[in-house]
Amino acid sequence: MxxxxxxxxxxxYASSLMIxxxxxxxxxxxxxxxxxxxxxxxxxxxxxxxxxxxxxxxxLSYITIGIPAGKNGGIAFGLRPNTRVYxxxxxxxxxxxxxxxxxxxxxxxxxxxxxxxxxxxxxxxxIGMNFGYMFGTIRNSSLIQKLYDSVxxxxxxxxxxxxxxxxxxxxxxxxxTPISKDKKMAMRVGATVALGQDLNVWQDEYAILYRSFGGxxxxxxxxxxxxxxxxxxxxxxxGLGVHxxxxxxxxxGIDFTATNWSGYRVYGxxxxxxxxxxxxxxxxxxxxxxxxxxxxxxxxxxxxxxxYGRDYIRLQNTDMNYYAVTAGAxxxxxxxxxxxxxxxxxxxxxxNENGLxxxxxxxxxxxxxxxxxxxxxxxxxx
Numbered sequence: 325m326x327x328x329x330x331x332x333x334x335x336x337y338a339s340s341l342m343i344x345x346x347x348x349x350x351x352x353x354x355x356x357x358x359x360x361x362x363x364x365x366x367x368x369x370x371x372x373x374x375x376x377x378x379x380x381x382x383x384l385s386y387i388t389i390g391i392p393a394g395k396n397g398g399i400a401f402g403l404r405p406n407t408r409v410y411x412x413x414x415x416x417x418x419x420x421x422x423x424x425x426x427x428x429x430x431x432x433x434x435x436x437x438x439x440x441x442x443x444x445x446x447x448x449x450x451i452g453m454n455f456g457y458m459f460g461t462i463r464n465s466s467l468i469q470k471l472y473d474s475v476x477x478x479x480x481x482x483x484x485x486x487x488x489x490x491x492x493x494x495x496x497x498x499x500x501t502p503i504s505k506d507k508k509m510a511m512r513v514g515a516t517v518a519l520g521q522d523l524n525v526w527q528d529e530y531a532i533l534y535r536s537f538g539g540x541x542x543x544x545x546x547x548x549x550x551x552x553x554x555x556x557x558x559x560x561x562x563g564l565g566v567h568x569x570x571x572x573x574x575x576x577g578i579d580f581t582a583t584n585w586s587g588y589r590v591y592g593x594x595x596x597x598x599x600x601x602x603x604x605x606x607x608x609x610x611x612x613x614x615x616x617x618x619x620x621x622x623x624x625x626x627x628x629x630x631x632y633g634r635d636y637i638r639l640q641n642t643d644m645n646y647y648a649v650t651a652g653a654x655x656x657x658x659x660x661x662x663x664x665x666x667x668x669x670x671x672x673x674x675x676n677e678n679g680l681x682x683x684x685x686x687x688x689x690x691x692x693x694x695x696x697x698x699x700x701x702x703x704x705x706x
Contacts, residue, residue, distance in 0.1 A: 331579070340354060342693050343360050346516065349450040349514065358389070363689070365382035366685055409434050428466065450497065457492070459490075462488070463483065466481075479533070511567065512567045512569070521557075523558065529548070557587065560583070566578055574608065575608060577608070581605075601633065605632075607650065609625050609626070627650075632645070647671050649669070652666050652667035
């Protein structure tokens with residue numbers, strides 16, 4: 325969560341007092357047992373032609389614990405969301421055989437990731453891996469309703485429910501090297517990869533025709549299938565990052581991440597709208613004086629960033645691009661290494677070209693990092 329304010333640059337990031345689960349190789353930098361939790365919220369405005377729709381969400385983002393393992397190792401475990409689905413859209417159309425109708429589309433759910441990760445460092449080179457179980461449920465529905473209802477007209481409701489579960493892993497590496505003679509300036513290069521992997525999926529599917537005149541009355545179930553087991557084939561995903569820093573008070577970096585969604589399959593079927601998705605992020609952090617005693621604001625870490633990317637969906641031969649400006653701050657507890665992290669993202673996704681949908685969003689995040697040095701203090705008495 326601490327990285328949200330600086331564009332979420334994470335591939336080359338490592339901290340002695342904060343956990344970076346995006347690159348498990350960073351666990352070797354931990355110097356204290358660290359407990360982290362965070363949440364985020366968003367306000368979104370969807371624009372489609374002359375119509376606008378606004379919605380807001382809030383959710384718990386992650387719970388993570390990181391523990392140093394000797395001088396050269398580190399482990400972490402926790403629970404974090406992996407994907408989220410939430411949308412609601414409506415339009416009107418003159419459909420063949422039905423006349424003027426309202427079409428509604430909505431979906432909700434997502435997947436979560438419970439993981440255990442470990443890392444090991446040899447000199448200035450670190451490698452690590454997260455290994456865990458991905459699970460969740462996703463519901464997608466579409467509804468067609470005639471504008472002018474009658475006793476003899478039927479509306480349709482199509483719903484699909486998926487339950488997902490399976491093993492998922494991600495590997496990472498980082499290399500740290502000084503770049504100045506006095507060793508006060510340094511560079512860290514990072515890389516991550518998650519090869520194509522399969523998840524189990526169980527699906528229920530219903531297509532129902534009903535009358536809505538005088539209340540809903542189910543007239544016919546056109547399609548009904550339950551607990552149909554299959555596979556979801558997740559595509560290759562990778563990331564590269566370079567971060568520069570000094571030993572006292574600043575850090576800046578750039579990240580590139582990509583996922584080849586053309587390799588995505590559900591029940592063996594290819595999705596015709598999947599795309600090669602990518603994201604480029606830049607950001608940095610500045611702390612005026614981390615050791616200041618009398619001036620609290622001098623110990624606050626200030627963050628700024630920007631990211632731009634292309635989404636995995638391509639509609640009507642049009643890419644769905646997105647971008648955002650980010651800002652944040654890390655507020656230290658008095659006389660402690662514990663911190664509260666604040667983040668803000670303001671951006672846009674999609675386009676109104678070719679009758680498509682554009683989304684403007686405001687996201688805010690709140691996280692906390694607690695460090696426990698007692699694990700590593702020698703006892704005076706047995």
